[in-house]
Amino acid sequence: MAATRYPTNDLRRQVGSPRSKGRENKDTLCRNILIYGNCRYEDQGCTFNHDQNKTSPQADFAKKTFNVDSPSFTPSSQQPTAAKKTTLSSQAANAAPFTPRGVGTPNLQQTTETSVFNPATIREFTPQNYDIGNNNTNGVAQENGLYNDPFTAMGSLATGLPPAGQFNLYASEHNALASSGASFYPQHGSFPTGPIQPPNYHLYQPFDTYRQELQPWQRATYDFFMPAKMREELQKRMFATQQVMPSESLTVSSLRRPCSLLTPTDSGLPQLERWHSLFPLDTNNRKNTASFGYPSWVYKAQNSRTGRHYALRRLEGYRLTNEKAILTVMKEWKKIKNANVVTVHEAFTTREFGDSSLIFAYDYHPLSRTLQEHHLQPAHGNRYRPPSTIPENVLWGYICQIANALKTIHSNKLAARCIEPSKIILSDNHRIRLSACSIVDVVQFENNTKSLHELQQEDLVKFGRLIVSLATSTPIAHLNNIPVALDSLGAKYSANIKDAVAWLIAPPNSGESKSIENFISGIATHMTTFFDLALQDNDEKQFHLARELENGRAARIMMKLMTILERGDLGAVQGWSETGDRYQLKLFRDYVFHRVEADGKPNLSLGHILSCLNKLDAGIDEMVVLTSRDNETVFVLTYRELRQMFDRAFNELVKHSKTGAPGANN
Numbered sequence: 001m002a003a004t005r006y007p008t009n010d011l012r013r014q015v016g017s018p019r020s021k022g023r024e025n026k027d028t029l030c031r032n033i034l035i036y037g038n039c040r041y042e043d044q045g046c047t048f049n050h051d052q053n054k055t056s057p058q059a060d061f062a063k064k065t066f067n068v069d070s071p072s073f074t075p076s077s078q079q080p081t082a083a084k085k086t087t088l089s090s091q092a093a094n095a096a097p098f099t100p101r102g103v104g105t106p107n108l109q110q111t112t113e114t115s116v117f118n119p120a121t122i123r124e125f126t127p128q129n130y131d132i133g134n135n136n137t138n139g140v141a142q143e144n145g146l147y148n149d150p151f152t153a154m155g156s157l158a159t160g161l162p163p164a165g166q167f168n169l170y171a172s173e174h175n176a177l178a179s180s181g182a183s184f185y186p187q188h189g190s191f192p193t194g195p196i197q198p199p200n201y202h203l204y205q206p207f208d209t210y211r212q213e214l215q216p217w218q219r220a221t222y223d224f225f226m227p228a229k230m231r232e233e234l235q236k237r238m239f240a241t242q243q244v245m246p247s248e249s250l251t252v253s254s255l256r257r258p259c260s261l262l263t264p265t266d267s268g269l270p271q272l273e274r275w276h277s278l279f280p281l282d283t284n285n286r287k288n289t290a291s292f293g294y295p296s297w298v299y300k301a302q303n304s305r306t307g308r309h310y311a312l313r314r315l316e317g318y319r320l321t322n323e324k325a326i327l328t329v330m331k332e333w334k335k336i337k338n339a340n341v342v343t344v345h346e347a348f349t350t351r352e353f354g355d356s357s358l359i360f361a362y363d364y365h366p367l368s369r370t371l372q373e374h375h376l377q378p379a380h381g382n383r384y385r386p387p388s389t390i391p392e393n394v395l396w397g398y399i400c401q402i403a404n405a406l407k408t409i410h411s412n413k414l415a416a417r418c419i420e421p422s423k424i425i426l427s428d429n430h431r432i433r434l435s436a437c438s439i440v441d442v443v444q445f446e447n448n449t450k451s452l453h454e455l456q457q458e459d460l461v462k463f464g465r466l467i468v469s470l471a472t473s474t475p476i477a478h479l480n481n482i483p484v485a486l487d488s489l490g491a492k493y494s495a496n497i498k499d500a501v502a503w504l505i506a507p508p509n510s511g512e513s514k515s516i517e518n519f520i521s522g523i524a525t526h527m528t529t530f531f532d533l534a535l536q537d538n539d540e541k542q543f544h545l546a547r548e549l550e551n552g553r554a555a556r557i558m559m560k561l562m563t564i565l566e567r568g569d570l571g572a573v574q575g576w577s578e579t580g581d582r583y584q585l586k587l588f589r590d591y592v593f594h595r596v597e598a599d600g601k602p603n604l605s606l607g608h609i610l611s612c613l614n615k616l617d618a619g620i621d622e623m624v625v626l627t628s629r630d631n632e633t634v635f636v637l638t639y640r641e642l643r644q645m646f647d648r649a650f651n652e653l654v655k656h657s658k659t660g661a662p663g664a665n666n
C-alpha cells in the first residue's frame with residue numbers, strides 16, 4: 001500500500017505554520033507563493049521569502065528535493081506546535097527533485113512587454129489526434145475495464161493532448177505550457193491572489209470563485225446552487241408534469257395536484273390507444289366554439305411509447321370526412337420549428353370519449369396560461385377590478401415574438417389563422433407561443449375558399465387586433481370600434497406602438513404588398529432589444545447550468561462513495577468496508593464530511609466538501625492527511641492513490657452485483 005503510517009506525534013510536528021530550521025530561509029521563495037500565489041502564513045511567522053523578485057526560484061528549487069518541511073506540505077487546518085525533529089514519510093524520501101511547474105522557466109520570466117495582450121501572438125487552439133481509450137487519467141487505472149467512467153475518460157485527454165507549441169488548457173505538464181503559452185499569462189506579480197494559470201480543469205472550477213474566506217454566518221449556501229427562485233420554478237413545473245388523476249395517483253406517482261383543485265368533470269377520462277394518464281388542463285367547463293367551430297378541451301397526457309408528456313387538444317364531436325386533411329396538413333405543420341410556436345406532432349381521431357373526436361398532440365409546456373387568462377380576466381377574480389395595464393416593454397416583447405412566429409409560418413407557405421389571446425400560451429419570463437396552429441387548416445380543409453396570400457394578410461390583421469385587445473384590456477369579441485381603441489393607445493403607450501398596430505390593421509395601399517418581413521423591418525430596433533435580452537437570459541442560464549454540471553459531478557462521486565462505505569460483508573470478506581483500501585476511504589469520508597474545528601465544533605464548509613470530492617474525482621497528486629478517530633493512525637496519501645482505492649473498491653462491488661455498473665441498464 002502506498003500510504004505511510006507513523007505515530008501521531010510526528011504528524012503534529014509537520015502541521016501548523018512553517019518553522020525556522022535554524023538556517024536562513026529568506027532567500028528561498030515560499031512554495032505557497034509559487035503554488036497558490038500567496039501564503040496565508042506570511043504574517044504568522046513563515047520564514048520563507050514572499051517577494052518573488054528577490055530570488056530566482058529556478059535556481060533555488062532546482063537544487064532541492066521534495067521536503068516535508070516546505071510550507072505547502074503543511075495542512076492549513078492544524079495548529080503550529082513546538083519544533084521537533086522531522087521524520088520523512090517513505091514517499092517523501094523517494095520523491096523526485098521538485099521542479100516548479102510553469103514558473104522559473106525562461107518563458108515565464110519574461111519582461112512585461114511580452115505579457116501585454118496582443119491578439120497577433122495568440123496561437124489558435126488546434127486539437128490534435130488523441131485517443132481517449134489509450135490513456136489512464138492521472139494514473140487512475142480502470143481495472144479490468146470493468147467500469148468506464150466517462151469523466152475519467154475525459155480526463156485522459158490530458159495526457160493525449162498536443163505537445164508544446166499549442167495552447168493546451170488540459171495539459172498535466174505545466175512546464176510545457178509555460179514555454180508554449182506563456183504569453184497568455186501575465187507574470188505572477190499581476191495575480192497577487194490568483195492561482196497559477198492555467199487551472200486544472202479537473203478541480204471545481206465555477207465561473208465565480210467560492211467565498212471560502214468568509215465567516216460561516218456570511219456564507220450563502222445558495223452560492224453553490226442555482227437561485228432559489230429558479231429552482232422553485234423548475235420544481236413546480238416538474239410537479240405539474242407529474243400530476244395525475246386521483247384514481248391513478250396511488251399507482252403512478254406521488255406528485256399530484258391537490259384533490260380540492262379537481263372539478264367533477266376531471267374524472268372518467270379514457271385511456272387512448274397510445275396515450276395514458278390524461279389530465280385536464282382547462283380551467284373552466286365552458287363549451288366555447290368560437291375558435292374552431294367545435295368545443296375544444298386540452299389534456300396533458302403521456303405517450304406510451306416514448307414516455308414523454310404532451311398536450312392533447314380534443315375537438316369534441318368532429319367527424320373526419322377526408323383522411324387527406326390530416327395527412328396533408330400535418331406534413332406541412334410538422335416542419336415548423338420555432339421558439340414561439342408550440343410544435344405539433346400528430347393528429348388522429350378517436351371514439352374513446354364517447355363521441356367522434358379529433359385530437360392534436362402538441363408539445364407540453366407545464367404551468368403555462370393563456371394570454372386571455374393572464375391579461376384579460378379581472379384581477380384576482382374580482383369582476384369590478386379591471387386587469388392591470390401591460391407595461392410597454394412587455395407588449396413589445398409580445399409583438400417581437402409573434403412577428404418571429406409569423407415569419408417562420410409565412411415563409412413555410414402556411415398561415416397561423418388562430419391568433420387570439422385564448423390560443424397563445426404564456427410561460428415564464430413573458431415567453432409566448434402560438435398554441436393551436438394547424439387546427440383550422442384541418443377543420444376547414446375542404447371548405448376553405450381563400451388563397452394563402454389572403455390568409456396571411458388576415459394573420460397580420462388578427463395580429464394587430466390582438467395587440468389592441470391586450471393594450472386596451474378588452475376581449476377581441478368586444479372590440480367594436482378599432483379606430484377609437486387605437487386612439488386610446490396614445491394615452492398609455494408610445495406613438496411607435498400605435499403606428500405599428502395601425503399598420504397591421506390597415507388594408508394595404510394600392511400597389512403595396514404588406515408582409516411580415518416589412519413589419520419586422522419597421523420594428524427592427526425593438527427586435528434587437530428583444531434579441532439582446534434573450535441573449536442575456538441565455539448567458540445567465542448557461543452560468544447556472546455550468547454550476548449544476550459541477551454539482552452533478554459531485555453527486556455522482558458521492559453516490560459511488562456511499563455504495564462502498566458502511567457496507568458490512570461482501571462475498572467472503574467480513575466487514576468488507578472496514579478493511580483494506582476501504583478503511584482509508586472511510587477516513588476520507590470523515591475528513592470530508594465530519595470535520596471539526598479545534599474546539600470540536602462541526603465545520604460545515606460546503607467549499608471544503610466540494611473541493612475534496614472533486615479532487616478525488618480528478619485523482620490529483622495533492623497530498624491528504626487522514627487520521628483515525630482515535631488519533632492512533634495517520635495516513636498520508638495522494639488523491640490519486642485514494643482514487644485508485646476508490647475505483648478498486650467500486651469495481652469489486654460491480655463484480656459482485658447482479659445489475660452491473662450503474663447506468664448500464666437504465
Ligand SMILES: Nc1ncnc2c1ncn2[C@@H]1O[C@H](COP(=O)(O)OP(=O)(O)OP(=O)(O)O)[C@@H](O)[C@H]1O
Pocket residue numbers: 281282283284286288291296297298311342362363364365366367368369370372373422423425426435
Ligand atoms: N401546449 C400546451 N402546454 C401546456 N398547457 C397548454 C398547452 N396548450 C394549452 N394549454 C393550457 O390549457 C388550458 C386550456 O387551453 P384552451 O386553449 O382551451 O383555453 P380556454 O381559455 O379554455 O379556451 P376556450 O374557451 O376556447 O376553450 C390553458 O390554461 C392553457 O394554458
